[in-house]
Amino acid sequence: MAAFIEAMWYQSALKGKTRIAYYLLWPLLWPLSQLFGVLSRRKRNQYTTGKKMAYRAPLPVVIVGNITAGGNGKTPVVVWLVEQLLAQGLKPGVVSRGYGGKAPHYPYFVESDTNTDIAGDEPVLIRRRTGVPVAVAPARSDAVKLLLEHDVDIIITDDGLQHYALARDIELVVIDGQRRFGNQHLLPLGPLRESCQRLNQVDFLICNGGKAHTNEAAMHLAPSELINIKTGARCAVTSLTSVVAMAGIGHPPRFFATLNTLGVKPVVCQPFADHQPFTHQTLLELAQQGQHLVMTEKDAVKCYSFAEDNWWYLPVDAVISEPQASVIIKRIIEVKEKYGSPSA
Structure with missing residues (x-):
């Protein structure tokens, strides 16, 4: 479903059954989209016109x-x-x-x-x-x-x-x-x-x-060295071999593309839904497909309590x-x- 929504919204890979489904759903989704717009504009206008009062903090x-x-x-x-x-x-x-x-x-x-x-x-x-x-x-x-x-x-x-x-x-x-x-x-x-x-x-x-x-x-986004989730140790991205990559963010392909740009070719690229909770068993089984599990910093904050020695994250700076x-x-x-x- 997530792949279909991505294709529908960004007009990518709309082929075969996916393309047919898109045009079948259009008559249903278009009026819902128009209704969403009406409600969204009404909500904003209520505050911009003073019909509803917004909270003004004493700080910027x-x-x-x-x-x-x-x-x-x-x-x-x-x-x-x-x-x-x-x-x-x-x-x-x-x-x-x-x-x-x-x-x-x-x-x-x-x-x-x-x-x-x-x-x-x-x-x-x-x-x-x-x-x-x-x-x-x-x-x-x-x-x-x-x-x-x-x-x-x-x-x-x-x-x-x-x-x-x-x-x-x-x-x-x-x-x-x-x-x-x-x-x-x-x-x-x-x-x-x-x-x-x-x-x-x-x-x-x-x-x-x-x-x-x-x-x-x-x-x-400028990546730095990999950081070990369990120990805090650092190492160069390219020093790891047989990397399994995972990303539970809004657009996982961006993270996988970053690794490729850095010269890392993961043996597995596993996307997850944004904000998806992880279990130790799920990630352990995923990590066993390679020697090292590499994830985003956003994923890592969910894994501190059960991380293994070979789990790493890649911090990035804007x-x-x-x-x-x-x-x-x-x-x-x-x-x-x-x-x-x-x-x-």
Whole structure:
């Protein structure tokens, strides 16, 4: 089913029975897509016209989101923003919906040892990678209010472009530079959460991979050394032989392509659904098809409690082109200065 949806949304490999199924489903999906658009626009208009009141935090709020369903590199951008702002002497905190987690209560403060079953993959990754305060809640304003108790002076949200109940100062949209916007239809006929016209209203567009357009900041993900999940040891990617690769992210082929670019030809490439939980037995059986199991950092945060000696992950860092990167940080600092200090 996932492969069919991918083909339908991005018009790839629509052949034979897949192509027939696509055209049979079109009369059903098109009106649903139109209805989704009506409801989406109505929801946004309720907040932009003041019919519903959005929560305005006493600190600047920066949204890192997208207009398409699925992964496109938002979390690496959040990590990049956090690291850049820390270097400027600011104290950022991160909020997230915590998708895939079931916390005992909301809002929930993510500790360094919080399990992904509780907080979700991305919040745990961000907390472990950056060390900054992270809070999750379906109502992101609740997560923001919790972070106000933890000495932060700026809020970054991982996703949430369409969460209009939270007022924001700056919006960054991350675009998958390879797949772009697919067939440019709204869900469920296409991958769009909002129409492409929404891009004209955001502050910055960041193109992850592919060829950036003139109004977009070019970005790529730069991998570093492999890190052993169990021991923390590091090694060069090409030093491992007979690699089994796995990825439970929004677009697994991107990870497999990265390994190929680095000169690694896995004996097996196993995609999983985004946010899919793993069991020790499932991954153990997968790893036995080679000598080493290599995964994404997002997958690794779900495996710390049961990782084997030959399980590794490949961390990546967002690299955003200049001068756009500096313009983004300068703009955020300017907004922060208008708010003054938290006690002001």
